[in-house]
Structure formats: C-alpha cells, structure tokens
Amino acid sequence: MMDKFTPGYEDTCFFSPRTPAVRQDCINRVHMKSAKKKIADSLERSIGLEISTIGDSTFERAVNSRMKALGIAEVDAYAEKFSASTAELRRLVEEVVIPETWFFRDQIPFTLLGEHVMKADKFRQRYVFRILSLPCATGEEPYSIAMTLLQAGLPPSRFYIDAVDVSERVLALARRAVYRENSFRSGDLDFRQRFFHKTDKGFELDKTVREKVHFLKGNILHPAFMEGLGRYDVVFCRNVLIYFSKEAQQQAISTLYHILMPGGLLLTGHAESGLFFGDRFVAAARPKAFAFYKKESAAAAAARQEEVPDDTGEDSLPEPSLPAGGKPTPVFRRPAAKPAGKDEEFSLVRQLADEGKLEEAARRSEKYLLEHDPSAKWYYLLGVIRDSEGQSAEALKLFRKAVYLDPGHIESLQQLALLAERAGDRAGAANYKRRAKRLQEGG
Ligand SMILES: C[S@@+](CC[C@H](N)C(=O)[O-])C[C@H]1O[C@@H](n2cnc3c(N)ncnc32)[C@H](O)[C@@H]1O
Incomplete structure (x- = not known):
C-alpha cells in the first residue's frame, strides 16, 4: 500500500505548484484522504454506512471530534488507532449515526399496523404478536407501536415489542423515555395527553407503554444478528437503508426476509420502499404506508389455513404466523390444544x-x-x-x-x-x- 515513504508518492501531487510549502500541504491532503478512506471503508463494512449519504463534512466533523477527544493531531495516527480498536469503532459509530425520529412518523404505517393486528386478532384469540422496530433510535417508533396497539384495544399481554439499534447512546435515551417537543411533530397529539405526563425534564412516557418495549443493542448487518431472535409478525425497518451502501441494503433485505413470518407485515421508509419490489414481498395496497407482506409458499399458506378457524370468511389480510421460538415471549404462542x-x-x-x-x-x-x-x-x-x-x-x-x-x-x-x-x-x-x-x- 502506498504511504508517504513510498517512492513516487509525491508524484500524486503532480498538478500542484512545486513550491515546498504548497507541495507539503498537497502531500498532507493526499495522505489525509487515504487515511479517511480507510476509516470510511471500515465503517461501511461494519454498519453499512455509505459516507456520501451523510456528507463528507459530517463525516469529517465526526472524525475530528474523536481525534480531539483522544488528543490525536494526525489523521493517520487516528486511523491506526481506529483500525486496532473495536471500542474506537463503536465510538465513531456513535458520532456518525443519524437518530432522527419522532412519534407516529408518517402516521399511516401505524394506522395500517392497528388494522392488521386487530383484523388478525379476531382469529387468534390467544395469540401474542411479536413486533420488531429496527432501528428504533431514541424509542419514538417502538413506543408509537405500543400506543397504537393499546389504543386499538389489544390487551398488553397480547403483544411484545423488541426494539433494536446499533447505538448505545440512543438506546439509553429510549429507555429513559423522557421527550421534548421535537419528538412530537405529528399533527394529532391526543396520544400525548393519554400516555405522557409532564415533568420539569420533558414529557415522561407512562410505565404501561414503556414496559411493552424491550430494547436491545444490535447491528442488522452483523452475521450473528438473527441468533437468539425469533421471527416477527410485524417488522418496522424505516429510514436506515437510505444510509447504506448497495451491498449492505441487499444484506439487510435478506435479513428482514428471514426474520419476518410468512405473511408478516413489513413497514419501510418512504424513500426505501422501492428496494422491496421483487419476488420476496408483496406491496400492501395502502398508499403512503410503504408496507409489504412477506410472500409465503402455497404449502405454508395451506398449513396455516388448516389451523385457523375460518369463522367469518371475510379476512383478506395475511394472519400472524406461528413463531420459530427462541425468545422469551410473555406467553406460548401456538394456541394450546384442547387439554387432554x-x-x-x-x-x-x-x-x-x-x-x-x-x-x-x-x-x-x-x-x-x-x-x-x-x-x-x-x-x-x-x-x-x-x-x-x-x-x-x-x-x-x-x-x-x-x-x-x-x-x-x-x-x-x-x-x-x-x-x-x-x-x-x-x-x-x-x-x-x-x-x-x-x-x-x-x-
Ligand atoms: C433515522 S433513524 C430511524 C429511526 C426510526 N426507524 C424512524 O424511522 O424514525 C436511523 C437509526 O439507525 C441506526 N442504525 C444505523 N446503522 C445501523 C445498523 N447497521 N444496525 C442497526 N441500527 C443502525 C442509527 O443508530 C439510528 O438510530
């Protein structure tokens, strides 16, 4: 690999005026560029981030902030430290992630969620829905899911929400569940009256909602991401793939496919929904929901039909499927057979x-x-x-x-x-x- 001691290195500055000071500056810049590229590549491999999506200046600010915190003046010294330490990778990740979110973001996905679950619920009176919010950022999305289901009348014992993000900092804020005005950007704020109380630190979310969400640290691109997680009836994966490289997007889509039950509902971000058209998902016929159902094989669908009492014959939505298990669920999810x-x-x-x-x-x-x-x-x-x-x-x-x-x-x-x-x-x-x-x- 070329470094500043490699013969010919300075020729990369061929077009610069050849005064010593300008020439040195040019060499420094080339050098800095290659160190930053190494850091950027490593971030892409680790969390999928494509730097151009957040902008070079945001990336540089993040690197500079870490260098300052460590008292390191040279970017190549930082690059060396960075490549030798997973703790430093984690710290830089905290600087580059964009945790922008708010309660009931886009609204319609939550309306569809409520309808989907309540419609399926008619058939599965003892079923416990498993829902995943990935990434959850500071918690507004999974808590909106919980409020939607409580408002729709689903008993708290009948659903379970896992919420995952790669950033420890945002997860700490999510668990604290105290929010300022900026988190309340949706038009209708009735939910705030019902589920929050005002404190001198902000709006604090009630325990009934908080305890429905289980926060976990996780990276959707990590090879072991799915280990230990079961499968979900509904997955919210919104506003993260837009920051990913093409390869990372494909890898994440495969993971989402595997983690979702056949017939399960996937909610994507509005700028991301185009990625899901293809043979693995079917778009939901609901404008502005950016939603898809996971396709299921004819055999799986037939097996499920046999289990479900078709008492009304009116349901056209896929129903929740049975779990692969492996996660502490509040109840056992396969409807119990008649005691015998x-x-x-x-x-x-x-x-x-x-x-x-x-x-x-x-x-x-x-x-x-x-x-x-x-x-x-x-x-x-x-x-x-x-x-x-x-x-x-x-x-x-x-x-x-x-x-x-x-x-x-x-x-x-x-x-x-x-x-x-x-x-x-x-x-x-x-x-x-x-x-x-x-x-x-x-x-
Ligand atoms: C813009 S927020 C989206 C929050 C919420 N889903 C929404 O739409 O409002 C993006 C979040 O993605 C998280 N993130 C970025 N890369 C990730 C990865 N590889 N695995 C898990 N979370 C990631 C960031 O930490 C950040 O909190």
Whole structure:
C-alpha cells in the first residue's frame, strides 16, 4: 500500500505548484484522504454506512471530534488507532449515526399496523404478536407501536415489542423515555395527553407503554444478528437503508426476509420502499404506508389455513404466523390444544399463560412442581412465565434447574442465552447458544 515513504508518492501531487510549502500541504491532503478512506471503508463494512449519504463534512466533523477527544493531531495516527480498536469503532459509530425520529412518523404505517393486528386478532384469540422496530433510535417508533396497539384495544399481554439499534447512546435515551417537543411533530397529539405526563425534564412516557418495549443493542448487518431472535409478525425497518451502501441494503433485505413470518407485515421508509419490489414481498395496497407482506409458499399458506378457524370468511389480510421460538415471549404462542390426557394440566397452564393470566399460571405451575417429581418442562414453563412478569432472576434459576435436570432441553438453553445477553454477558450467551445449536443439529 502506498504511504508517504513510498517512492513516487509525491508524484500524486503532480498538478500542484512545486513550491515546498504548497507541495507539503498537497502531500498532507493526499495522505489525509487515504487515511479517511480507510476509516470510511471500515465503517461501511461494519454498519453499512455509505459516507456520501451523510456528507463528507459530517463525516469529517465526526472524525475530528474523536481525534480531539483522544488528543490525536494526525489523521493517520487516528486511523491506526481506529483500525486496532473495536471500542474506537463503536465510538465513531456513535458520532456518525443519524437518530432522527419522532412519534407516529408518517402516521399511516401505524394506522395500517392497528388494522392488521386487530383484523388478525379476531382469529387468534390467544395469540401474542411479536413486533420488531429496527432501528428504533431514541424509542419514538417502538413506543408509537405500543400506543397504537393499546389504543386499538389489544390487551398488553397480547403483544411484545423488541426494539433494536446499533447505538448505545440512543438506546439509553429510549429507555429513559423522557421527550421534548421535537419528538412530537405529528399533527394529532391526543396520544400525548393519554400516555405522557409532564415533568420539569420533558414529557415522561407512562410505565404501561414503556414496559411493552424491550430494547436491545444490535447491528442488522452483523452475521450473528438473527441468533437468539425469533421471527416477527410485524417488522418496522424505516429510514436506515437510505444510509447504506448497495451491498449492505441487499444484506439487510435478506435479513428482514428471514426474520419476518410468512405473511408478516413489513413497514419501510418512504424513500426505501422501492428496494422491496421483487419476488420476496408483496406491496400492501395502502398508499403512503410503504408496507409489504412477506410472500409465503402455497404449502405454508395451506398449513396455516388448516389451523385457523375460518369463522367469518371475510379476512383478506395475511394472519400472524406461528413463531420459530427462541425468545422469551410473555406467553406460548401456538394456541394450546384442547387439554387432554396426562398433559392436561400442562396444556391448561400454557393456555392460561397464553391468555395473559400469568399469576394463575404461575400458581398452578408451582403447585404442580411441589406435588410431583422435578420436571424440566415445568421448570421451563414457570421460567417463561416469571420472565414475562419481569422476574428475570427467578426465571434464570428456573431455566438453570431445567437444564440441570435435562441437559438437552433446548428451549431452556435458548432462554438462558437470551437472559445472559440481556445482562451483557456475551460469553455466557454465546456458550448457551453453542450448546443449543449443537443439540438442534443432533450433536
Ligand atoms: C433515522 S433513524 C430511524 C429511526 C426510526 N426507524 C424512524 O424511522 O424514525 C436511523 C437509526 O439507525 C441506526 N442504525 C444505523 N446503522 C445501523 C445498523 N447497521 N444496525 C442497526 N441500527 C443502525 C442509527 O443508530 C439510528 O438510530
């Protein structure tokens, strides 16, 4: 690679006047350009960012700000530090991301979401919808999703929202859930009356909405992004692909395709919807929603039809599909079969959990465990219930007991991986995932 000591390097400044000072300045600029290019390439590989979308001056300001913070004067010294340190990559990412967002941005996608879920809900009385907001930035989007569903009358126990962003800084703000006027740019602010209260720091969101959203750090382009996540009925992926290079866009679209249930609803940004026309998604017939449904195979559609009581015959929207599992959901998502035989009590308790009757489900599980021999599946069941109630420490103990009793209990290993991840224990999470994967592969 050419550097300033490479013979011929200075000839790259051939067109500059050959006075020593101007010539030196030219060499410095060429040098700086190549160091910045290295940094830009690395950002593109890591988070997909194509620098031209944010502009050179924004990028340079970000690099300069990091150099200043580190007391580094030369850009090539910074480039060296940057390439040797993932922590520095993370810090620069924080400087370059654009977390622009507001409540009920574009409005119509949220109207469609409410209609989609409520229409599907008629068929699946015990179904728990899984929704992903990716990227969620400072939280306005996932909280708008939660408010939409609560306003539509869906009980809180019937949906679950994961919200993911690559930036730790924006996630911290999202979890704090206190907002200023700038976040309220939609016309109708009735929702603010209903779900916020004013404090001297801003508008604070009520707990009922906050606790429906589970924030996670994640990079949509990371190879392990999908590990540990289940599949979602609805995915909001808006206003991020516009910042990506073409390759990164294609990679992200593949991930979105895999993470969405067949028939699931995908909401994109208005400048991004053009990327989704093709053979994997079908555009929703709703102007300004920028929405698509994931195509499903005829076999999958037929299998789903068999499961769903077609009691009205009027539904034309794809219904929520059944999950691939792997995530702590507040309830078990496959509608419980009619209780029968020796598993009657187990089915009944799952059903109670499905219906959001967590207290009763937990009480019955504990009673069963007191009166019978220890059982991995019962510990697992109670673990999921406790986790849904927000009792992660208790859930952890229960999943561990399940694995102690049955080291091949894949679901418990997956739940342990998720709990470890949430606690920031990446090594622990990776270990549980490895064990679960080995078992899944029959090892
Ligand atoms: C403009 S905001 C979009 C927020 C929201 N979806 C909306 O439309 O209002 C873009 C967000 O994308 C996040 N982001 C950028 N690259 C990402 C990546 N590779 N993976 C996950 N999030 C990313 C940024 O941190 C930023 O918060």
